[in-house]
Amino acid sequence: MIRYLYMEQNRSRYRIAKMARWLQVSKSGYYAWRKRSKSLRSIENEALLQEIIGIHEASRNTYGSRKITHEINRKSEKPVNHKRVERIMRENGIRSKSHKKYKATTNSKHNLPVAENILNRNFTADRPGQKMVSDITYIPTDEGWLYLAGVMDLCGDKIVGTAMDGRMTKELVISALKDAIRHTETTEGCILHSDRGSQYCSLDYQELAKEHGFLSSMSRKGNCWDNAPMESFWGKLKQEWLNGQHFRTREEARSAVFEYIWIFYNRKRIHEANGYLTPEEYYRIHQTDLKVA
Secondary structure: OHHHHHHHHHHHHHHHHHHHHHHOOOHHHHHHHHHOOOOHHHHHHHHHHHHHHHHHHHOOOOOOHHHHHHHHHHHOOOOOOHHHHHHHHHHOOOOOOOOOOOOOOOOOOOOOOOOOOOOOOOOOOOOOOOEEEEEEEEEEEOOEEEEEEEEEEOOOOEEEEEEEEOOOOHHHHHHHHHHHHHOOOOOOOOEEEEOOOHHHHOHHHHHHHHHOOOEEEEOOOOOHHHHHHHHHHHHHHHHHHHOOOOOOOHHHHHHHHHHHHHHHHOOOOOEHHHOOEOHHHHHHHHHHHHHHO
């Protein structure tokens, strides 16, 4: 046993000597380097990496360097530069998920009345219940499509209404609008924007909107940019949360959508456009300002 240990020690010394010659350094220099303690910068970077990993995983891999930097600085007394965070993320292969574009699903080939585009791509809102946008998307399952209708309040881009079903009917968008009405204190004079789909042009939907004081607005024909906030939201939902998941039933997909919208997106996902506040935080602040005024 002693002889074996002695032979292993000699082999180790030989490998170190060979490596030192290859690196063109002395053996004593190599040993000094091994004994040298880590620099304060290295120790800080290792701790910072663990923070970055924790925040990145908590966001379901959706946050980039700027949002992660904001989250770190929000909790730390010593601010860190986003370029440092970006470098550490790059060196360790940490990156945010990219967004894809998704096509609209509604059918605009009908003879129903169409509203003017009074929103006209003015997607800013000073208070809750001032401007809302709505749309329908779809999620594949083994049972067939699950259709999702959503309503977004442009004050903080908060989702205020949703409805899901196996069929894409006018009842689907009516249910989503009723949900939005329940989550909004007042809708009188609110611009309600959508595409020209038959569901949104239906008499029942338009009567419900008019009953609650909404002003109907619709995108120009075949122009998805007129409803950009909802298109962007569908991209986030699918790329950040649903892509890569396999749903056996519509109920499984429904649960995943509910978790993303009502637990993660509205209450946990910070938005750079909101001053790094979540949609719920931004919405409440402006709701409070409205009451004070």
